[in-house]
Amino acid sequence: xxxxxxxxxxxxxxxxxxxxxxxxxxxxxxxxxxxxxxxxxxxxxxxxxxxxxxxxxxxxxxxxxxxxxxxxxxxxxxxxxxxxxxxxxxxxxxxxxxxxxxxxxxxxxxxxxxxxxxxxxxxxxxxxxxxxxxxxxxxxxxxxxxxxxxxxxxxxxxxxxxxxxxxxxxxxxxxxxxxxxxxxxxxxxxxxxxxxxxxxxxxxxxxxxxxxxxxxxxxxxxxxxxxxxxxxxxxxxxxxxxxxxxxxxxxxxxxxxxxxxxxxxxxxxxxxxxxxxxxxxxxxxxxxxxxxxxxxxxxxxxxxxx
Numbered sequence: 001x002x003x004x005x006x007x008x009x010x011x012x013x014x015x016x017x018x019x020x021x022x023x024x025x026x027x028x029x030x031x032x033x034x035x036x037x038x039x040x041x042x043x044x045x046x047x048x049x050x051x052x053x054x055x056x057x058x059x060x061x062x063x064x065x066x067x068x069x070x071x072x073x074x075x076x077x078x079x080x081x082x083x084x085x086x087x088x089x090x091x092x093x094x095x096x097x098x099x100x101x102x103x104x105x106x107x108x109x110x111x112x113x114x115x116x117x118x119x120x121x122x123x124x125x126x127x128x129x130x131x132x133x134x135x136x137x138x139x140x141x142x143x144x145x146x147x148x149x150x151x152x153x154x155x156x157x158x159x160x161x162x163x164x165x166x167x168x169x170x171x172x173x174x175x176x177x178x179x180x181x182x183x184x185x186x187x188x189x190x191x192x193x194x195x196x197x198x199x200x201x202x203x204x205x206x207x208x209x210x211x212x213x214x215x216x217x218x219x220x221x222x223x224x225x226x227x228x229x230x231x232x233x234x235x236x237x238x239x240x241x242x243x244x245x246x247x248x249x250x251x252x253x254x255x256x257x258x259x260x261x262x263x264x265x266x267x268x269x270x271x272x273x274x275x276x277x278x279x280x281x282x283x284x285x286x287x288x289x290x291x292x293x294x295x296x297x298x299x300x301x302x303x304x305x306x
Contacts, residue, residue, distance in 0.1 A: 032135070037127035044135055050076065051135045053103045053128070055170075062170070064128075065103025067136045073112060073261045078229035079201050080106050083166055084260065085226055085267040088251035089237060090163040091195025093117050097162040099151030099179065100169030101129060104138040111144045113258050120145045120162075122154045124169070152178055152187065161193045167200040175202060180212050181283045185219040189238075197237040204232045210280040218282040225272040247271075 029047040036042075041056035042064075049070040055062045066076040075081045083106055087093065094117060098107045101123035111119045123129050126148045132138045140146075147154055151169055165188055169179055178184060188198055198220070202212050213234070216223045220236035251264035 033131070035127050035131065037125050039125045040128070042125075042127060042131060044131055046135075051103075053131060053136070064170070065105055065132075065136065067103055067105055069135075069137060072137055073109060075105055075109055075262065077105070079231035079233055080109075080168075081262045082226040082228040082233045082267055082270060083168065083199055083201060084109065084262060085233070085264060085270075086164050086166065086197045086199045086235060087254055087260070088247055088264045088268060089197040089235065089242065092163050092193070093254075095160065095162045095193075096120070096164045096166070097191070098122065098166040098168065099154075100167065101132065101146060102168065103128075103136040104132045104146075105136070106166060106168065107144070107146075108136075108138050109261070111141070113260055115143060118143050118145070120147065122147045122149055122151045124148070124150050152184055155187050155191055158191070161191050161196070163193055163196050165192060165196070165198045167198065170201075174208065175200070175212070177283070178285070180208065180215060181285050182215050182218055183285045185216060185236075189219055195239075197235060199233055199235045201228075201231055201233055203230070205230075208283070211283050213274065214280040215282040223274070225274065226267070226270045227272055228270065244268075244271075 027048040029045050029052075031043060032046050032051075033044045034042065043054045043056060043061070045052045045054060049068055051067050051069060052063060053065040055064050063077070068074040068076060075084075087110075093114060096110055096114075096117060096119045098110075098119070098121040101107060101121040104121065107119055107121040110117070123146060129146055129148065151167070167175075167179055167188075169176055185198075192198065200212070200216075202209055209232075213223065216234060216236045221238045222236065222241050224235045224241075226233040226235065248265055248268060251268055254260075255264045
């Protein structure tokens with residue numbers, strides 16, 4: 001499947017139930033809190049039973065996380081469901097790492113379904129974590145750990161290995177550059193156990209989409225894709241490509257054991273492949289993300305009230 005085919009599929013994919021269902025009378029969205037942290041302008045909105053964490057960046061608003069306060073296991077944002085498809089790939093499920101906590105929807109969903117599995121999430125912004133505790137029904141529990149640190153720095157400072165690594169860190173419309181380079185993926189790969197898998201959410205219309213694919217393909221033997229609404233979840237692992245029959249059998253076994261809210265066998269229907277050679281050279285640390293660093297240094301001075 002060509003890159004164009006992936007993007008077309010992403011644009012035409014049938015979405016699951018939207019976060020805000022139609023009602024006889026529209027429910028007003030209310031701003032309940034704004035926090036200016038070192039890294040973000042964070043706005044929390046409420047609409048009925050749903051809360052939304054939004055980041056303001058360069059005069060625009062970007063939805064970071066959505067939660068249903070009356071349904072703890074709902075994942076209202078489509079791509080977050082497909083991030084959990086990695087559970088069908090991992091040989092074992094003992095330790096899961098997430099880079100980019102946000103409102104904690106993915107990490108909390110995994111923790112609730114896998115209470116005996118160590119789930120660790122790494123978040124750069126401590127204010128994001130504070131707001132997730134306050135509004136998103138997340139709480140400290142055994143086997144559920146949040147580290148306040150840059151995700152790459154965290155990986156460099158540990159020797160632990162994980163069955164699944166999920167990368168879901170964004171600043172505005174872009175993944176932080178240092179979480180997309182060849183050096184980062186080599187580091188992440190070294191923190192995977194045998195039979196482990198890495199997944200990353202990348203918005204397909206960005207200029208770095210082709211480059212991120214090429215970089216993953218240079219580090220991992222297999223790179224696959226899940227069309228998830230307007231996003232594409234990339235899944236990378238080593239070894240031979242998993243056959244459809246093998247992957248579905250594994251997904252059905254895991255689904256029967258853990259009873260995931262979003263069934264793994266159904267999620268696998270969005271699996272896609274890209275054929276042919278990469279259309280871009282791999283990204284490396286040689287390029288410095290100067291503009292992103294300046295934005296942080298200026299404490300979001302580009303942010304203008306909507």
